[in-house]
Amino acid sequence: LISKRKLFCNPFRYNRYAAQDLSRIGEKDTSDPMLTKNNEMTEIQATVSRYTTIFDDKSSVYFAQWCSKGKLGLSQAAVERKIRKATDGKKIRYRKLYVLDAKVHDDVAKGIKEYIPRYHQQLKEMKKDGYTIVGYCRKSRTIEDDETRVRLLQKMVNRMRTRSLVDKVFVSPCFAASDQISTRDFCSKFNMASLEDITGTTQDLISFLAVTPKVSLVILDFAGLTTNTKDLKQFI
Structure with a gap:
């Protein structure tokens, strides 16, 4: 058993069990x-x-x-x-x-091969409909040096640009996933000029969202934005 919070933080790894007839418990699922x-x-x-x-x-x-x-x-x-x-x-x-199971290898391989082209096509269709695709990268406060932090953040930014075709990328370089979104990057001492091809910080993202009606926000994983579900609801 795991907590609901952990399930929400990693929905691809953890899943809820569907309701099951008690008389069938113990039977092998073919x-x-x-x-x-x-x-x-x-x-x-x-x-x-x-x-x-x-x-x-x-x-x-x-x-x-x-x-x-x-x-x-x-x-x-x-x-x-x-x-x-x-x-x-x-x-x-x-x-x-x-x-x-070997019986499904071909289907899975085909799905992996076609995933990125289908994803890119979906993004292009959204852009035609007037959506701005916005990427958000966050790095927690950890003990690595500034050079390593810049390298890891830049890798995230580059991945956003190439994999998700984002129009803008906003970065929060030194904040935890549980930190309130609206307060991030107010007093950050991180040199944002050390990063290439970015649009701004979390505060710039908030300002952009306030005046832009059609936005699709892209993050690398669930915790990339926040693990505070209550704060996420308020942010949305």
Whole structure:
């Protein structure tokens, strides 16, 4: 069980359980596309290679290193060894993973491939209807130095520009997700001139929203704007 606040902060990871007939509790759900399976790295690479040519001439060792460097979740799974049933008697390394059923691989891959083009088309249609697409980037107060903060914020801004085709980007460089939106950036000492291709701060965003009737606000994730749901309702 998790709190409602945590569910609201990460709706893609946590979901509510739909109401279920008590007489069916305990029955196996055959519609679940996920299953538990022992996976060798070579098997995983073979599956991925069906949808990309990046690893065509790469070894399984290279693929494993690529997964580790990219901090993929499967790299965190414990590695176990067992004796191969074939006559060679060699030990194989495998990971016990929660994976997607092979029957839906093609549909999922197609959805991933077409997601950005469909998203961009939707944004272009909104712009034709008179909407201004506005991006908002926020960075919490943490211990990193200014150079690192600027680099991370600039990465967010660039992603907004290229992925979400935003017309304007407003930035809150040193405020927590729980801070009241209307009070952010009043007394910030951050040098906004160190960031490129931005429009202003949270206060500039508030001023812009006050005079612009048709706006679509883009954030990187739920907590990118706020985790204070009461304040969010007041802001809207």
